[in-house]
Amino acid sequence: MTYAEQVAIEEIKRLFARRIRAMDTKDWVLYDSCHTLDATVDSFGTLPEEQRPAGSIARGKDQILAMIKKVVDGKVKVTTVHHAHMPEIEITSPTTAKGIWAMEDLLWWQNGDVEEHLRGFGHYHETYEKIDGAWLIKSRVLTRLRVNSTPDFQSYYYK
Amino acid sequence: MTYAEQVAIEEIKRLFARRIRAMDTKDWVLYDSCHTLDATVDSFGTLPEEQRPAGSIARGKDQILAMIKKVVDGKVKVTTVHHAHMPEIEITSPTTAKGIWAMEDLLWWQNGDVEEHLRGFGHYHETYEKIDGAWLIKSRVLTRLRVNSTPDFQSYYYK
Amino acid sequence: MTYAEQVAIEEIKRLFARRIRAMDTKDWVLYDSCHTLDATVDSFGTLPEEQRPAGSIARGKDQILAMIKKVVDGKVKVTTVHHAHMPEIEITSPTTAKGIWAMEDLLWWQNGDVEEHLRGFGHYHETYEKIDGAWLIKSRVLTRLRVNSTPDFQSYYYK
Secondary structure (H helix, E strand, C coil): CCHHHHHHHHHHHHHHHHHHHHHHCCCHHHHHCCEEEEEEEECCCCCCHHHCCCCCEEECHHHHHHHHHHHHHCCCECEEEEEEEEEEEEEEECCEEEEEEEEEEEEEEEECCEEEEEEEEEEEEEEEEEECCEEEEEEEEEEEEEEEECCCHHHHHCC | CCHHHHHHHHHHHHHHHHHHHHHHCCCHHHHHCCEEEEEEEECCCCCCHHHCCCCCEEECHHHHHHHHHHHHECCCECEEEEEEEEEEEEEEECCEEEEEEEEEEEEEEEECCEEEEEEEEEEEEEEEEEECCEEEEEEEEEEEEEEEECCCHHHHHCC | CCHHHHHHHHHHHHHHHHHHHHHHCCCHHHHHCCEEEEEEEECCCCCCHHHCCCCCEEECHHHHHHHHHHHHHCCCECEEEEEEEEEEEEEEECCEEEEEEEEEEEEEEEECCEEEEEEEEEEEEEEEEEECCEEEEEEEEEEEEEEEECCCHHHHHCC
16 A cells, blocks of 8 residues: 555545535535536445336436435435444545445434434445545445334435 | 654544543543643533533533543443544644544433433534644534433433 | 554554455355454453353354354344444554454344344454455454343344
């Protein structure tokens, strides 16, 4: 492992952390600064194509931002907590890298008198690209080990 | 990022981990060794001044130690688990740094026949200082995304 | 901290992450590649000898693999999520190291019509050895802060 790779790994960990913190604090300007222009996000990496909600893959940073805002900061305000762990970052060239993170997410929202809740577990599989000296997220696929939720959570989430 | 900064980041991560481990294992000698003499801790960083419990900001390492011992290892023994994630550490000079960590804490204590429980989520915002060759925690503010607890937990915790 | 130590710490973090990911995704070939031939695992480090399930200490990588497969991927399929945090890695020689990680584990399995569940918290205490250029896990002791489970979980788990 070269010194430059060591630095890149730490920078990528920090980028990853910033993206999650931006999401959970709903800082959408910061969130938007974390992805490449052409980034793609697939939050249902474990589901076969035919079981996915329509438009479940976001293509381009504008779609990525629009999707996350719609889901957690639209008509319904969702409190979100995302924690990720034990990164395995591999630098594949001076300007490209990939990483796997174990993750947990918790979401709460008010559905009339009922508080809906989701708690999920899985892995983020990401790729990164260094552009103009800064590492950015180029792709993300979320695979799941387990998802628990209150009965009506999904009806909202997938609509 | 210089090599010295890389080393400092790893040392600060380890310091942070040691403080949390000391708290959860109730090793108060180790805990006390983690803060600067003049350290400050604000565990209610999200609350406006008027809603805070009296004396909620600890000033100086003696107050910090006294407060945590009173809360979790005084008349009432509280089992605590603190997990923190995705550090964003920034070295601001050869002897100063700051960091943000996503966190979760879980507390359990026996209230007569009832087991009280708290589970919270948020961020630690810390600053660090290097004194005599060792990094120490100089300040900590805890902001919250969400706190769940059994009904009587707060009455104890805030008293 | 030398540069070689910095690299070793990152390599050990990645090794640790790989072992956990292999366990939770039930990739037993990958799992088996993470331990030394003579590795030992004690998953009940907090219990006195007389309270432990028989054979609770696995000796050698074959026993380690057999034990974990029996517990989570035998007759009963257990969904597992292990998350570990805040590593304190210390390089004790060019080819040996030790580390402490805070941890949480979640297990679910179907017991007839009932879903059993365990959620535990504690610390992994590991040692590592570098063999033929690759870091491997040489020993692991799990100590516990707290374990919650459904009533019948233990009867299965310890049998």
